[in-house]
Amino acid sequence: MAVPTIALYTSSPSTICSSPHPCQLNSHASYDLEFTSRSSSLASTTATSSPNPVVGGLSSLFSSTAPRHSLLSSSISSGGDELGSFRHDKGEELKELSSSFRYSPSKFIGSFFNRDQSPVSVFQGPVSCGCCGVGSAARTPPLRTVWERSGEASFHGRGSTNRLFNGFVRNALGSCVDYDSPRLEVPSDVLDVGSSTLFGDELTFNMEDNITEGKSESYAKDLLVSAQSKHKIFCDESVIKAFFEAEKAHRGQTRLSGDPYLEHCVETAVMLALVGANSTVVAAGLLHDTLDDSFVSHDYILGTFGVEVADLVEGVSKLSHLSKLAREHDMADRMVEADRLHTMFLAMADARAVLIKLADRLHNMITLDALPLIKQHRFAKETMEIFVPLANRLGIYSWKEQLENLCFKHLNLEQHNDLSSKLMGLYDEEIIHSAIEKIERALKDKGTSYHAVTGRHKSVYSLHRKMLKKNLTMNEIHDIHGLRLIVENEEDCYEALKIVHQLWPEVQGKLKDYISKPKLNGYQSIHTVVRGEGDVPLEVQIRTKEMHLQAEFGFAAHWRYKEGDSKHSSFVLQMVEWARWVLTWHCETMTKDRSSINSVKSTCKFPFHSSDCSYSYKPHCFQDGPLFVIMIENEKMSVQEFPANATMIDLLERAGRGSTRWAHYRFPVKEELRPRLNQEPVSDPKCKLKMGDVVELTPPIPDTSLIEYREEIQRMYERGFTVATPQPAGWMS
């Protein structure tokens, strides 16, 4: 059979345009400072604003004097061998799920082309998010609508640092990355995947196996066209190739709802593309379930796509396994375990694998409706505990909001619906839209430099949380509509404040000047509330770009501010900053502007990188840091923290402290009775533990063999726990 030739459309590579997304910051300000006069000097401000070395490092990301800390190299292997045996069958998470999204290419494509083409629509929450098909899922008002006008005119010619800053701002602002023209309007009749009539360049891979006749061909083609219409990265050769490999791997598989399995993979990949992920991550997103759900092996992906994609897919598989453990086991202390799990996730897998897992979970949450209620509840709970904080730490705020709102809906339907319907009447995109225009015009008229003006609606869940926390009614919340101005310098902040107060009347008693009196964590910004159009309260935050970076990446960083600093060890702080940095580079700046990267390559500003850092992810930090290991005993799961270099003996000794069973324990001869490390019976008690290891202390023993084991168990307990002199080959009783 002749090999079909596939032509590939290759317009200019995807570029990121400035399109907004706010970051989420909590208002549980512990240090509420009232407005004080502007006269306080910046000098005193900065003197008190950086109590942690991290601050200096992060706030000076773009200065040549950024401090360098020595790199702590890794105890974490990038490969998946330590959990290699953990292939859980058939993608448990997805098997449980069915999609509420009905596959309908015409509806899908049609709704896409019909909808507002502005970048804003991409970032609305589940209801209005055309890309994820949740429009009718819940009676939820638009959960987030973000607008940004970047004042580029006033900052032209700043060169790479400025572009780099834009990257950070966008990242910090959340998944506000949109592309200049992400959607490629490809009429489906033009993309003839089955024959050889694609446009542009030829694909270099063999399509012979990829196309089957009839139904499957057209459904796959429609899915690809639909993805391409949302983002042109789906025209990249490697991504198309991944698409067809995923199609082959999942051919014939459906979700509980009856939808083709491939649809989930494509939707996951689309979400990744829309937050700015590059083709490696998008390809891995398409393939993310192949290891668990098909006969595709790591080696095959390695050979076909290279090490990066293969390791990412394996990383996602590991995370899926851990997530399943967390979902299915009772935890000793949910808060503590969840907190350690977040760190473990970030430490054991490439941050990009976490990103893919997050997208996977977001799509699963969007399509959760068809599951039995009890499972919906379980997923929502786990999502709230594990994935929301991860999205927060990684700075993907639009996903965080969507996840939170969906969890809220599934965990607390009544309250969700009640608040949503009240918000329906309140949200007004036009208020924010016109406020941005008005403020921009006024800033330009007065000649005040500004960097960006963003706006957002408060999400349903955020509103619910704030009302609960502060015991307020909805009318008492003043930041349902909010604007943020990022200006050039401190003087401009006060200029901009004057302008804002000239445009709209100020709500008395709401002005806070955290510039002249920074919060103890270093947070600086001016907050004011004004009465906008229709007398609607509008919160306006004004800060410089340095202050903004500090608020997003520094000691006052949003995720810490949200979570509270005290409980985190420096290991966690470093881990998170590292992960955010890596993600920023890989999923945004790398894609966007290679020239700016090249120009700063030799002077990496990240405070914890080694001098030979190439910006590519190596999970190599924190050799000296603690490691987290999952311990399962009697169906209960706990995440244990150990110092680096801890061994199995340390774990057993710790377990022994709380239980008589392990206090006087000697390893049994029979393998089935030994603790298991990543599903294998432990063969060397002195083996070192690794980040993400799973140790089962009480492996299930088959009922039928119990009699056989009785004698051995008896001996085990009689002789006590003596691992100090393990036998070389197997352990003797």
Ligand SMILES: Nc1nc2c(ncn2[C@@H]2O[C@H](COP(=O)(O)OP(=O)(O)OP(=O)(O)O)[C@@H](O)[C@H]2O)c(=O)[nH]1
């Ligand atoms: N990154 C960061 N953002 C902060 C911090 N403190 C406040 N913010 C931002 O500022 C907003 C309002 O904070 P405040 O003006 O202190 O207000 P509040 O005390 O929370 O109460 P409200 O006026 O009711 O909003 C928050 O919602 C955040 O967006 C901080 O320490 N770090």
Ligand SMILES: Nc1ncnc2c1ncn2[C@@H]1O[C@H](COP(=O)(O)OP(=O)(O)OP(=O)(O)O)[C@@H](O)[C@H]1O
């Ligand atoms: N006035 C504003 N203008 C633009 N973006 C904002 C504004 N206020 C907050 N944001 C950003 O919008 C996102 C969501 O904000 P949200 O109000 O839900 O949380 P928050 O800022 O933590 O507030 P709170 O704790 O008071 O509820 C955050 O990323 C936050 O940084």
